[in-house]
Amino acid sequence: MYGKGILKGLSVTWKRFWDTYTEDISWMLRGKKRYNTVEGVAHRSSKDTKGIFTVQYPEEQLIVPEEFRYVPFLVFDEGADGKKEVRCTSCGICAKVCPPQCIWIVRTNDPATGRPVPVPTDFFVDMDICMNCGFCAEYCPFDAIKMDHDINIASYQRNIYNLEKLMKPASYYAGIRPENYTREEEARKAKEAAKAAKAEAGAAAAA
Amino acid sequence: MENEKLSLPNYSIPEDIQNVVAVTTLDRLYNWGRRSSVWPLMFGLACCAIEMIAAQTARYDMARFGMEVMRPTPRQADMMLVSGTVTKKMLPSIIRLYNQMPEPKYVVAMGACASSGGPFKEGYNVVAGIDKFLPVDVYIPGCPPTPQALIAGLIKLQEKIDKQSIKHVTWYNKEKKDGNYVPMPILGPDLIDVRRNAEIRDVAAVKESA
Amino acid sequence: MVAPASTSTIDLVAKFPDSVTADTRPGYTGFIVNKAKLVEVATAIRDEFGYDLLTAVTGVDYLAENKMEVVYHAFKTTGGAGLTFKVQVERIDPIEVPSLIDIWPGVDFQEREAWDLYGIKFTGHPDLRRILMWEGFEGHPLRKDWKEPFFEEEAKPFKSRWPDGKHTFAENKNPFRDNLNFPANFDPEKYEVTGEEDLYLSLEKDSLKDVDGNMKTEHIVVNMGPHHPSTHGVLRVAVQLDGETIIGLKPVMGYLHRNHDKIGERNTYLQNIPYTDRLDYFNSMSNNFGYVTTVEKLMKIPVAERAEYIRVIMAELSRIQNHLIFIGMLMNDLGTMYTPSLYAFEERELVLDIFEAVSGARMMCNYFRFGGVVRDIPDFAMQKIKDLVFDRLPAKTDEMERFLNENEILVARLKGIHVLNAEDAIKYSVTGPVLRAAGVPYDLRRADPYSIYDRFDFDVAVRQNGDMMDNYLIRFDEIRQSLRILEQAIKQIPQGPINSQKAAYQVRVPAGEAYGRIESPKGELGFYVVSNGKPNPYRYHVRPASFVNLTAVESMCRGTKIADFVALLAMLDIVMGELDR
The missing domain is CATH 3.30.460.80 (NADH:ubiquinone oxidoreductase Nqo5 subunit)
Known part of the structure; x- marks a missing residue:
């Protein structure tokens, strides 16, 4: 019969249409909120999602995985007196590895000796060239540059970020990437402990 | 967001007639109508276009903002989403499309390439940013911006529309009627921006013929 | 290996x-x-x-x-x-x-x-015109002594970025203050535009006689694109029509020519990986795969065992979402506005969630490294992969078939249209699903196995008629086979390191040449890399599947209706990022 295939297809659409409402009712019966909750969004991103699939940004937001990367930022540690101690030592690896070469670093030189000091005088990222590849964060040996999760950075003019605009506290970093942060902190502590032990051993040997 | 509703926020309207009564200003009515039906030009260039399509689909659903009506003809479009790398070869077509769009029109540079050439800026066939030719209203960084970032950028555009006033907008100003016309560039030995003819000639004249 | x-x-x-x-x-x-x-x-x-x-x-x-x-x-x-x-x-x-x-x-x-x-x-080439750049462009850009307007140095990293990297725009370094370069004493006002007579003349040759052998009547040339809703990006096609019948056709491309090869020769080997993401932007995982295997061939390094499995899993997931999108887009072009593509994108989003969890980005994954991959699959992502592969995707593929396959309109639009026979397909170097739909069981995963594909049990999807219907159905077959591979890979994946090399931002590649190829969802994706021992490739060439598959389009279309041509473009599954590079 001509039209059978079309009707068969329409039955699929019809089922999909109803799924939204049957799901709504089943969530209601279970006393759970389907919309505007983390649970609801998580369910809509899972294999069991049925019916409505929309995540209503900006009211609801997708749950971003830890590894998600958008644009880079520089991590600073908060010093004792609230001073921002930027982790970057201006070693230049990120600028070298950056594929579109959008990172610009001015290294600080000690005015007295002329020798380099491990702090950047300035740091630029041309956000309108950056290709969000994450190489800078991946190859930074000091965990100083990381990829951000914040996507709401559209603006009315072009975006060239300088040191001031790039800096974000370590606590923010710990918030968006808890697992990475813990792992790196542990590695750093282990390294420092090893260094201290070595120094102690060296001192003992000298004595 | 307070501009989503037609009514001014500082008037309290009884709940039972909120659906039928609104107290508002002409500007607000005008902008509310425009911000809620920004029809994009159906126009994709590169990778970003795929994220633009994704933003139209079920998960992100730009229809919630009145932006789902992708018009393939520029005559019916309000916004040009420059979604991807603008190449020199493509540029004349883009300018023609822009000139054919009726006012009011907006340009959104989606992604790094449209904003400044992006990772391909150094390429010989790439225009270093559509803003060299068209007035860009919103820049969305990212390569490509995720659909959510795109929507965040489009909300920025809505905010911009909210700030405009019917008294000052250029498109009702008779003197500035052709204010946004962009002359067509020419594909010669390289891309010729006809607005800069004299400058190109002068620089080429002093160039060593090595 | x-x-x-x-x-x-x-x-x-x-x-x-x-x-x-x-x-x-x-x-x-x-x-x-x-x-x-x-x-x-x-x-x-x-x-x-x-x-x-x-x-x-x-x-x-x-x-x-x-x-x-x-x-x-x-x-x-x-x-x-x-x-x-x-x-x-x-x-x-x-x-x-x-x-x-x-x-x-x-x-x-x-x-x-x-x-x-x-x-x-x-x-002896009958139609030797420029293809990616326009007629009249000055110079041949890939020659080693040709320098682009924003030329800074022969190879990256550029010295101006560090240690004294005060940000300047590239425009400031160019005398024309833009990405421009004109010959000396060039006067734009006296320039005469050459126009496109050559293009239209190349069509004219075909049209002295119409399809029935009669002398030509009134013919018109229609330019489809570069801004056209169904050319899948910025492709332009000059079509010569006799009524609604196509009698000649020339694709015009280069509207997305982003100078991939030239930039690739300035980049270091590692820096090219994220650029390959942007070739076929639906399948960044496959592109990474192709490039990385080629360079590994040159470097002669092994790949970590676990990483091989991860690579296969990612490449096959990528193939599934590509074919789903293909089906959705084909339906769009046939006029089934938008329901099938919305359903397809739903599944794609779930696959992209996995990519995002493992690599950090939805589309531009940049996930492969020489010798392995960046990071291991997190546990929750592995669970998601299992959920999709064993549970959701098979059911949804069935649903899609139920939804569309018997639809009378669809069958009428696809069956017997645009037949490409096996002989022609091989002649025109067509690869991928289009070749297999024509009856040639040529799948690189079997024909010239790379990575660990020889360990999996799967069939090469093949169909016999070579018409649009077979091209459509073969995508479902391939999804099923990919799911089979995925099931085996998930069951067999061993524990262990995910990279055989130490993480390094510069790799040593001995001098030589290598041509690596993989079966990307669109066809054979090849990379030709020549190294001279320096940190950046001497020659870096991409052999894109879409570009070469398009060669056959002219002969396939002659004598058919223009409405079907829209569907044919969808069927060839071209993607402009790869086609123009």
């Missing part, structure tokens, strides 16, 4: 002792053919040695040796390693090489590309 191409077993030198020599440069393979005998040798390669599929043609500019080289990669559709042969000519204009278009018509666009970017004139 793939066994190195055993080209030396073929006795080409013995057959043509005067005109063929083996390429003995260290790291190089194949044969160097005398220019005068090229057509004769090529005919023998095709007819006597059985290399019926010429996949890649490209130029290499050896500036120091003052030589220009054309490299050909020929393969057998029965499988196995390929044969590389080269022609070397002195680097003095006009550089002329005989065209092989009569032997392998599939070289059409690739020879035009070599002419455009290298200025190599292929004598």
